[in-house]
Amino acid sequence: MSGDLQAVALTALLAGVTTLLLIPIASPLAWWLSRSRSSMRSMIEAVVALPLVLPPTVLGFYLLVLLNPESTLGGMWVRLTGSSLTFSFSGLVLASMIYSLPFMVQPLHAAFRAVPRSTLEVAATMNASPWDRWLNVVLPMTLRGYITGAVLTFAHTVGEFGVVLMMGGNIPGETRVVSIAIYEHVETLNYDAAQTLALALLCFSFLSLWAVYRFAGHRFEVLRG
Amino acid sequence: MTMRLGIEGCLERPQFRLDLSLELDLTKPLGVLGSTGAGKTTLLRAIAGLEPDFEGRITFGSERWSEGTRFDLTPTHRRGVGMVFQDSRLLPGKTVAENLTFARRRARAVASSVSEAEVIRELDLDHLMTQMTESLSGGEQQRVALARALLLRPKLLLMDEPLSANDLAHRRHITDCLARWQTADQTPLIYVSHAAHELAQLTAQLLTLESGTVKELGETARLLPHAHAGDQARSHRAVVVGSDPGQSSLTLQWQEAAPLAAEDFRLGDEVLVRPGAAENLGFGASLPPQAEQDENETK
Numbered sequence: 001m002s003g004d005l006q007a008v009a010l011t012a013l014l015a016g017v018t019t020l021l022l023i024p025i026a027s028p029l030a031w032w033l034s035r036s037r038s039s040m041r042s043m044i045e046a047v048v049a050l051p052l053v054l055p056p057t058v059l060g061f062y063l064l065v066l067l068n069p070e071s072t073l074g075g076m077w078v079r080l081t082g083s084s085l086t087f088s089f090s091g092l093v094l095a096s097m098i099y100s101l102p103f104m105v106q107p108l109h110a111a112f113r114a115v116p117r118s119t120l121e122v123a124a125t126m127n128a129s130p131w132d133r134w135l136n137v138v139l140p141m142t143l144r145g146y147i148t149g150a151v152l153t154f155a156h157t158v159g160e161f162g163v164v165l166m167m168g169g170n171i172p173g174e175t176r177v178v179s180i181a182i183y184e185h186v187e188t189l190n191y192d193a194a195q196t197l198a199l200a201l202l203c204f205s206f207l208s209l210w211a212v213y214r215f216a217g218h219r220f221e222v223l224r225g
Numbered sequence: 226m227t228m229r230l231g232i233e234g235c236l237e238r239p240q241f242r243l244d245l246s247l248e249l250d251l252t253k254p255l256g257v258l259g260s261t262g263a264g265k266t267t268l269l270r271a272i273a274g275l276e277p278d279f280e281g282r283i284t285f286g287s288e289r290w291s292e293g294t295r296f297d298l299t300p301t302h303r304r305g306v307g308m309v310f311q312d313s314r315l316l317p318g319k320t321v322a323e324n325l326t327f328a329r330r331r332a333r334a335v336a337s338s339v340s341e342a343e344v345i346r347e348l349d350l351d352h353l354m355t356q357m358t359e360s361l362s363g364g365e366q367q368r369v370a371l372a373r374a375l376l377l378r379p380k381l382l383l384m385d386e387p388l389s390a391n392d393l394a395h396r397r398h399i400t401d402c403l404a405r406w407q408t409a410d411q412t413p414l415i416y417v418s419h420a421a422h423e424l425a426q427l428t429a430q431l432l433t434l435e436s437g438t439v440k441e442l443g444e445t446a447r448l449l450p451h452a453h454a455g456d457q458a459r460s461h462r463a464v465v466v467g468s469d470p471g472q473s474s475l476t477l478q479w480q481e482a483a484p485l486a487a488e489d490f491r492l493g494d495e496v497l498v499r500p501g502a503a504e505n506l507g508f509g510a511s512l513p514p515q516a517e518q519d520e521n522e523t524k
Contacts, residue, residue, distance in 0.1 A: 124301035
């Protein structure tokens, strides 16, 4: 496999794994945000949204400091798994999950908020347990939110650069994703290869967003504000 | 079948307090009457386990449903109550058939002399089964909600003005059916309504509430005329200035200086009309044109 194809495959794998792992993590978090009256809610919302405004290099820097093998967390990970979180695929997945968290949580939050309490009440009076209500009432009503969140998370992970560079560097087959490959091609003045990959990313990003707007319409609040 | 319902406790909200101590024998269906804000809906919600702020004891037969601050000692989905809400609350994005299926799949496994086909036919739902709930009129939505609660084969049936959005013909027919089914199945029933003829036909005992407390509890036949006599004392004069017999609608004009503001009404609210000394009749009534306009502006 050529270096660029390997980068494309690695990018798709990274985006797929990140999306799949974020769905079960973001779901309870978004549900809590949509239902809780806790005074902590606004603070948690701000923390979740932080990657939207934080420069990726800042996020990448802090992750590098937190997760390097010399740190407490990074050291624990090394002792548990025998490998480092920095400059590795597993580290990239963790960084991508943090970086893309708001892109999964916010569409789910908006979708869950649109489920009226009265609908859940009536389902309860029809002998539906909490899990039954979630599976057969909430999930069908919020399917669009899930699809929107999944498409956005996948697309956003495909396009990330700063966090990947800080956490993963540029190791072929391990951390060298498409955005890093483009950067390397430009550095080595190989503009044709950079052009091909950049155009592919541009088309993919456009098609993803088009699909989201077309499918989710007004329900998509992250970009429309 | 267990028929005794005990309620003792209170629920506090800004400008409202429900404070009850009741031991109800639901062998006979119970009607609940009271003015707006008397606590009728809150009482049903507390019985169903939907009021986290209710503090006190609720028992049904040998089952303890609430105790002290534990309103969810038995959570709603384990109480086996069927509830028809005033605003229907059909499951969105589903057809009428899917709403009924949702209830049927979660119904108690008990024998009933009332078949699903009969419920659907008598509630005039046959032609609506494939329609999405969002496309139904208010009256149709209420009938679906009613069918759904009946198909659950509940231990206790709670109905909160379940027919208020239906026309007179449907109301009379459904009231007949409910009375027949109740007699056949003997399902304990608590029925909230302002419609005298529904309470008279469906219930044998009546609970009247006032400002969150029990005003009276007794036989419907004895209390109902008295309760409505109270209404009459507080009534205001209006004349019919227009009518549409096809729609069973009347346009009324106040004869006093604005005894009630237009915003006190919503379209579809029920008013009692007493033509001379004739028997009380419940009608769906239109507001005067100006009131309708005001109502629209407030939306």
